[in-house]
Amino acid sequence: MKHIMTLNTRDMAKSALNGGCGECQTSCQSACKTSCGIANQDCENDK
Amino acid sequence: MIHQYKLNGYNIVLDIFSGSVHVTDDASYDMIAMLDEGRERDEITSEILGKYAADGLTGQDVEDIFSDIDELTQAGKLFSRDVYEGMAFDLKNKSNVIKALCLLVSHTCNLSCEYCFAAQGKFHGKAGLMDFETGKRALDFLVENSGFRKNLEVDFFGGEPLMNFEVCKQLVEYARSIEKEKNKNFRFTLTTNGVGVTDEVIEWANRECHNVVLSLDGRKGVNDRFRVDIKGRGSYDTIVPKFQKFVKERGGRGYYMRGTFTHFNPDFTNDIFHMADDLGFTELSMEPVVASPDSPSALTKEDLPVILEQYEILAKDMIRREKEGKPITFYHYMINLEHGPCIYKRISGCGSGTEYMAVTAWGDLYPCHQFVGDPDYRLGDIWNGVTNEAVRESFRTCNAYAREECRDCWAKLYCSGGCAANAYHSTGDIHGVYEYGCEIFKKRIECAIMIKAALGQMENT
Numbered sequence: 001m002k003h004i005m006t007l008n009t010r011d012m013a014k015s016a017l018n019g020g021c022g023e024c025q026t027s028c029q030s031a032c033k034t035s036c037g038i039a040n041q042d043c044e045n046d047k
Numbered sequence: 048m049i050h051q052y053k054l055n056g057y058n059i060v061l062d063i064f065s066g067s068v069h070v071t072d073d074a075s076y077d078m079i080a081m082l083d084e085g086r087e088r089d090e091i092t093s094e095i096l097g098k099y100a101a102d103g104l105t106g107q108d109v110e111d112i113f114s115d116i117d118e119l120t121q122a123g124k125l126f127s128r129d130v131y132e133g134m135a136f137d138l139k140n141k142s143n144v145i146k147a148l149c150l151l152v153s154h155t156c157n158l159s160c161e162y163c164f165a166a167q168g169k170f171h172g173k174a175g176l177m178d179f180e181t182g183k184r185a186l187d188f189l190v191e192n193s194g195f196r197k198n199l200e201v202d203f204f205g206g207e208p209l210m211n212f213e214v215c216k217q218l219v220e221y222a223r224s225i226e227k228e229k230n231k232n233f234r235f236t237l238t239t240n241g242v243g244v245t246d247e248v249i250e251w252a253n254r255e256c257h258n259v260v261l262s263l264d265g266r267k268g269v270n271d272r273f274r275v276d277i278k279g280r281g282s283y284d285t286i287v288p289k290f291q292k293f294v295k296e297r298g299g300r301g302y303y304m305r306g307t308f309t310h311f312n313p314d315f316t317n318d319i320f321h322m323a324d325d326l327g328f329t330e331l332s333m334e335p336v337v338a339s340p341d342s343p344s345a346l347t348k349e350d351l352p353v354i355l356e357q358y359e360i361l362a363k364d365m366i367r368r369e370k371e372g373k374p375i376t377f378y379h380y381m382i383n384l385e386h387g388p389c390i391y392k393r394i395s396g397c398g399s400g401t402e403y404m405a406v407t408a409w410g411d412l413y414p415c416h417q418f419v420g421d422p423d424y425r426l427g428d429i430w431n432g433v434t435n436e437a438v439r440e441s442f443r444t445c446n447a448y449a450r451e452e453c454r455d456c457w458a459k460l461y462c463s464g465g466c467a468a469n470a471y472h473s474t475g476d477i478h479g480v481y482e483y484g485c486e487i488f489k490k491r492i493e494c495a496i497m498i499k500a501a502l503g504q505m506e507n508t
Contacts, residue, residue, distance in 0.1 A: 003072045006119065007503050009066045013123060013390075016389075022144065025234075041383070041387065045389075
């Protein structure tokens, strides 16, 4: 595509089928401790 | 739902329900917006050619753009629909699995930071240290309630956990002794103010801790405004050399320099740059203070535009550093687009009160460290488990779809509805919305994705 560049992203709809294992880190357990953010969590089951 | 924004010369279109990210030229950007408004293609073509023909845009270009948009739409990457709402409330109902504990091994501290949400470690209660038997029971409680989860997270927190270092060591030793038999993998985090860091602590933490969070607010004057001992003496000169040694010897294992910014330093990027350029740290986190509105350190309405601009400054500077081969990491700009959280995680959020709990030195359970000491939020204890089902249920229903205010918000699958503690402290209800935090959060996500766009472009050129 000449006009639109699409970044590689995880397919959310597909993740509804194969996600939810729960092995990922709990958000606040990392550096923040004061604000929830899940976007920067890595998936443990999708390497 | 889509969200469009322009930042640092990039036109970015987020397709919220597919998680897709598109970087467009100006004409495509406008055409996507017009289609989203429901306008007719003939009308869009005419308006776009009127606007961009002078720049060389042709009728064929417009046709090509429509074709690209149609292709993305058919692939489910643009104008995708919300197919998740119906499943949202089932997500947290499926089990009572707990996978992470914040162990408050020390309800006391050797610093006396005025802005401390934990009231200098005492959480508005009495001072004290967790004994080994209580900590051991907490680990057993975690194992017993973790179901088939293999990875278990335990954070040594406080107060200052190193004031109870011996128990931290004993607890790790105990965890290691049972993890094989129980088929678990304990990941420990140490959060410390640095005062009690010794060579022994460094050697232990670098061997046993998956992550360490080292508290430093940045420039000496900024750090020493709040991070002082009980006599009011600043901690910077004591802790910085210890942290530098700690990180150097960590050999690439995870760490964060974690600061707090307040009304007194809304120009917090200078503190981040100080830690990076003057002190040599590369893994950085800087959080807005959690304070009641009447506190002098609380962020004000006037601070907000300054803060939002700071995030942009930081993002642009991080791109520069990346290009120069000297990257830094900022916690809130870490966004894993390809292998990030699944939709379940995006909807259900941080897990406070359900899969994540805080344990006091006396074994009481709270939904997270920020609720400790509030009797209304005591969940139970590590011997009898969760007995306050009403509180657990209320946390179960905290998710990306729980708040009316979030219904039309593009960021809800990035924040999951936000931090329950922040909502509670700002509105009195965990199902409320901390709007100030929302503004900050949205800016951070926009910046994080813009960085990805910029680096993606770098790779393609």
